[in-house]
Amino acid sequence: MEHPFDLIVLGAGSGGLAAAKRAASHGAKVAIVEGDRVGGTCVIRGCVPKKLLVYGSLYREQLEVAPSFGVELSDARINAGVLLANVRQEVDRLNALHIDLLAKNGVELVTGWGSFTSPNSVAVSRNGAIDASQELHGDHILIAVGGRPHRPDIPGAELGWVSDDMFMQSSFPDRVVVVGAGFIACEFACILHGLGVEVIQLVRGDHLLRGFDRELSTAVQDGMQGKGIDLRFGENPAALKGQPGDLVLSTQSGERFSCGGVLLATGRRPFLQGLNLDAAGVVLEGRRISVDANQSTNIPHIFAVGDVTDRINLTPVAIDEGRAFADSVFGQKPRQVNHDLVASAVFSQPELATVGLTEEQSIDRYGKDQVKVYRARFRSMAQALPKRGPRCLLKLIVDRNTDRILGCHMVGEHAAEIIQMASIALAMGATKADFDRTMALHPTVSEEFVTMT
Ligand SMILES: Cc1cc2nc3c(=O)[nH]c(=O)nc-3n(C[C@H](O)[C@H](O)[C@H](O)COP(=O)(O)OP(=O)(O)OC[C@H]3O[C@@H](n4cnc5c(N)ncnc54)[C@H](O)[C@@H]3O)c2cc1C
Numbered sequence: 306m307e308h309p310f311d312l313i314v315l316g317a318g319s320g321g322l323a324a325a326k327r328a329a330s331h332g333a334k335v336a337i338v339e340g341d342r343v344g345g346t347c348v349i350r351g352c353v354p355k356k357l358l359v360y361g362s363l364y365r366e367q368l369e370v371a372p373s374f375g376v377e378l379s380d381a382r383i384n385a386g387v388l389l390a391n392v393r394q395e396v397d398r399l400n401a402l403h404i405d406l407l408a409k410n411g412v413e414l415v416t417g418w419g420s421f422t423s424p425n426s427v428a429v430s431r432n433g434a435i436d437a438s439q440e441l442h443g444d445h446i447l448i449a450v451g452g453r454p455h456r457p458d459i460p461g462a463e464l465g466w467v468s469d470d471m472f473m474q475s476s477f478p479d480r481v482v483v484v485g486a487g488f489i490a491c492e493f494a495c496i497l498h499g500l501g502v503e504v505i506q507l508v509r510g511d512h513l514l515r516g517f518d519r520e521l522s523t524a525v526q527d528g529m530q531g532k533g534i535d536l537r538f539g540e541n542p543a544a545l546k547g548q549p550g551d552l553v554l555s556t557q558s559g560e561r562f563s564c565g566g567v568l569l570a571t572g573r574r575p576f577l578q579g580l581n582l583d584a585a586g587v588v589l590e591g592r593r594i595s596v597d598a599n600q601s602t603n604i605p606h607i608f609a610v611g612d613v614t615d616r617i618n619l620t621p622v623a624i625d626e627g628r629a630f631a632d633s634v635f636g637q638k639p640r641q642v643n644h645d646l647v648a649s650a651v652f653s654q655p656e657l658a659t660v661g662l663t664e665e666q667s668i669d670r671y672g673k674d675q676v677k678v679y680r681a682r683f684r685s686m687a688q689a690l691p692k693r694g695p696r697c698l699l700k701l702i703v704d705r706n707t708d709r710i711l712g713c714h715m716v717g718e719h720a721a722e723i724i725q726m727a728s729i730a731l732a733m734g735a736t737k738a739d740f741d742r743t744m745a746l747h748p749t750v751s752e753e754f755v756t757m758t
């Protein structure tokens with residue numbers, strides 16, 4: 306069979322775009338198939354529009370404390386509709402930019418949903434119909450189809466929003482119930498609260514952000530509650546009733562919450578619908594496509610990267626996996642991705658960022674006696690005049706035997722920016738003595754990291 310493409314990429318999101326452009330730069334003939342908008346989750350309905358909403362949602366508090374800095378503002382009003390429309394405009398600009406970049410890199414964009422017809426061929430469908438003229442053949446195929454939000458299995462779940470829907474609203478109602486305690490639930494609870502919405506957040510466990518350093522998640526929790534977000538622990542959703550704009554969410558404990566909208570932020574799952582993996586012989590591990598350290602599936606010329614592999618579901622990870630695949634297969638530069646030291650942030654308010662092992666993981670791995678924890682908890686100088694706002698928490702986890710920093714964590718202003726830089730030090734194997742030798746930059750929040758005793 307003829308193989309006109311060296312590579313067919315399924316999905317033009319973070320991983321697929323990065324892989325397609327890198328493979329083309331190595332001289333490969335590449336087609337990328339996208340059923341929705343080029344840019345994928347991060348650009349269209351994830352990181353980018355989310356962070357823009359975070360920026361917008363920070364203003365209300367800044368305006369509230371402005372008088373303590375001598376700035377008198379009257380008649381300030383929040384118009385979430387304007388913010389949402391501006392965010393969508395920026396998303397449109399980035400979508401066009403990514404389409405343009407594909408053309409500039411010589412990657413052929415095929416619009417439609419890809420579906421395997423054999424291990425080397427993909428049919429493309431548009432509006433539910435397969436375009437027979439567009440069966441693509443490729444020597445290599447990369448599956449980069451990402452994930453989708455997962456709704457809980459409760460009656461009326463379809464009445465709730467998932468994160469995708471949040472960006473398409475024209476305004477937000479006065480009262481919203483957020484279900485979940487992970488990244489998306491915490492980020493949107495804070496965005497909505499910042500935009501003046503009354504937020505009730507239902508958490509099925511007893512704390513937010515499971516899997517993060519416990520002390521840090523408690524600091525976020527205290528900060529969010531301090532702002533007025535109504536956190537309800539031990540609450541499981543049971544049913545959703547009503548109509549758009551006028552909903553009642555009942556919980557298994559018998560509570561009923563009336564609200565204008567419900568955000569179901571209850572996790573994401575790999576999006577495998579319509580891929581017809583059987584025709585390619587690709588096997589699944591549970592709900593994800595499992596790959597080896599070279600991003601290869603059980604079929605040697607079929608690879609997968611990003612959220613569909615459900616490893617670390619973050620944009621920079623998907624991008625690096627895509628590029629490592631392309632460098633290895635088409636660039637004669639074999640390399641594997643290091644998934645061990647991936648910094649991450651929750652853009653909640655207060656913000657949390659982290660790199661390396663949590664205190665709990667360090668103790669599990671090395672034992673309590675070998676782990677020393679340094680922490681600083683304080684109100685930052687930015688809060689001195691307003692006399693309000695959550696406290697910062699900075700934390701270093703150190704291996705007593707080697708003095709190496711195992712984890713560096715922070716809740717507070719600019720946490721993500723600070724931890725991004727700290728992650729370089731950790732990747733280089735920094736010790737506590739290295740941090741201590743570093744002169745503090747004063748007055749900053751992060752200087753505490755180099756003065757902890
Ligand atoms: C609300 C939200 C906020 C986020 N914030 C952050 C953040 O701040 N930082 C961060 O690092 N990560 C964040 N993420 C996670 C990040 O967006 C993902 O990890 C990343 O986009 C994964 O990239 P991907 O290439 O695997 O998949 P995606 O970006 O999801 O791209 C997959 C693409 O494949 C397409 N597709 C699916 N099936 C087919 C098919 N059969 N044929 C053709 N095309 C197909 C889809 O339409 C999609 O465009 C966030 C996610 C969400 C939902």
Ligand SMILES: NC(=O)c1ccc[n+]([C@@H]2O[C@H](COP(=O)([O-])OP(=O)(O)OC[C@H]3O[C@@H](n4cnc5c(N)ncnc54)[C@H](O)[C@@H]3O)[C@@H](O)[C@H]2O)c1
Pocket residue numbers: 457458484485486487488489490492509510514541542570571572573617618619649650651652
């Ligand atoms: N800042 C960032 O980097 C960022 C932001 C958003 C999303 N993401 C990525 O997207 C992924 C998905 O985010 P997410 O927040 O949807 O998932 P998550 O896994 O972080 O959180 C899901 C939450 O839903 C709860 N939950 C699940 N099923 C439930 C049910 N039936 N009833 C009640 N609660 C239920 C879980 O207990 C958990 O608190 C993240 O893991 C992350 O990789 C990253």
